[in-house]
Amino acid sequence: MTGTVWDRGEPRLAGPDTALRAELRTAAQHASGNVPVAVATDTAGQVLEGMRGRAFDSAAVVAVLDGDRLRGLVTLERLLAAPAATPLGEIMDDAPPVVAPSTAQERAAWLAVQHAEPTLAVVDDAGRFAGLVAAPTLLGVLLEEHDEDMARLGGFLGTAATARSSTTEPVLRRLSHRLPWLLLGLAGALLAAVIVGSFEEQLGQEVLIAYFVPGVVYMADAVGTQTEALVIRGLSLGIGVRRIAVREVVTGVLLGAFLGGLALPLVWALWGRADVAVAVALALLAASSIASLIALALPWLFHRFGKDPAFGSGPLATVIQDVLTVAIYLLVATAVVL
């Protein structure tokens, strides 16, 4: 008997979440069943012999099956290095990285890297082998996800093309990919002006309060952007917002306390007003905490509703943080100073 190597055609897809799958691309969409498969008792020599003359999508890894269950994977390198009489059961990795057909593509790619495996096995909920995702596919997935995350954090339309084309595309298309978020930003900018304007009387009494508006807004932005970057990465690796929420909020509060504690003596020394210094310090504490919260909440909301959480970062989060920060600072400042 030669090795039980056969082509398996299309991977089997099953399960109710077809709608979700259409939204997020999953491991199943990248899996190929046209790969070498064998059973544990086949020998290395038999399998190598059986692979000849076949046109596989990927031959980097042999799937060792028992019926339609995956038992393990053997890399080609191990298969070649083993003596011809060695059964695959002895050289297979019997705990290879396995993902469900519905696993999000970037998480799948990340698992493969963590295991230093060139190939990922896809197994359905019933434990049936559904195909392998080959390394070149995983590479493409990672690059695409990278582009998307950067585009969304940077404030491009989510549908903008890949980094290479968006880097070199002509001016008109550049404009059309960027204006939508900027128009949202302009609305936020006008709202901020309305908020500042509602403190007209107080600012007329003490114009010093106005000095620190851009600085407080900038600091809230900076803290929020750090949280956003963390959340986007965490979510695409399958680390949920809940798991990091407590630490992030604590970090945001501590950063705000630290920055406020540092600003207090500096503002006092430079402008000679203790009350304004206290207002700036309190505003930094409040704004940092709230920026962290918004940076956590928005991506989580997008994720909840089945959208790419990265949409909840970048321009949208920033403009909400800015408007809230302006309001908080002016409320605190007028309460403390006037």
Place this chain on the structure above:
Amino acid sequence: MTGTVWDRGEPRLAGPDTALRAELRTAAQHASGNVPVAVATDTAGQVLEGMRGRAFDSAAVVAVLDGDRLRGLVTLERLLAAPAATPLGEIMDDAPPVVAPSTAQERAAWLAVQHAEPTLAVVDDAGRFAGLVAAPTLLGVLLEEHDEDMARLGGFLGTAATARSSTTEPVLRRLSHRLPWLLLGLAGALLAAVIVGSFEEQLGQEVLIAYFVPGVVYMADAVGTQTEALVIRGLSLGIGVRRIAVREVVTGVLLGAFLGGLALPLVWALWGRADVAVAVALALLAASSIASLIALALPWLFHRFGKDPAFGSGPLATVIQDVLTVAIYLLVATAVVL
């Protein structure tokens, strides 16, 4: 004769730029010479036979050499599918993706994806074969670069660990990775306050000018962040700042003109002051143009001095844009309004 398959040990590294290599990780550092090699006249059957019993780092691709020159690459899938008597010269890809040993790692990974190749060949300046970079290595490289870009755009220390660890790390380590950039931001925030303060008299005469400070700063930020994201991606793919500079600056000016043109009637209608509306519009035009310029210039400077250009994006660029924007807006506003 069986195929001329042999192990090649360590890849050959030569060249004067050892210092640069220590800074940027390159294709050479990831290349392995322990891969199957053959000559063009070897047949598929001979090569497959010759590969048996050897422990390669990667067996996904056979390098076809002529002496120490690379002639082409044959993927294992093609090797298996070909009739045993086919010479490799007939089935090899004779224009495979090839990089120099000094090629930056992310650019190398990107090339592999573009060619849908599982493996990249490294060839030195004299055309000598220096080894292959296998797909799992390329995967790791892409994930690492992604983490780095996000960390720098987000405002973490460049040396902060990978996304997974930074997502789950304890509060104290979180603080230490983030505070350095935030302290720089605090200095910028105080500088912005000094600038606003130097317009004390003018703001006292017309407090309406102060309303639009946060909005103008926000818009400059938003335009600048878009350019930053584009530049970081472009540079890591080997697209230089010069190639995109003209288009980006034109785009920045046009975005500023568009946003200013939209803000003019809105501010006029909402606050009933044509002079303030003109000042806001002019400031938006100037701030957008300058934000694009800074977002181009800073990464370019870091790149020039052999540092990761992503350091020139995120917090550093943002704080410079903010301070400049505050100054520009107040200069324009006081000139137009008072």
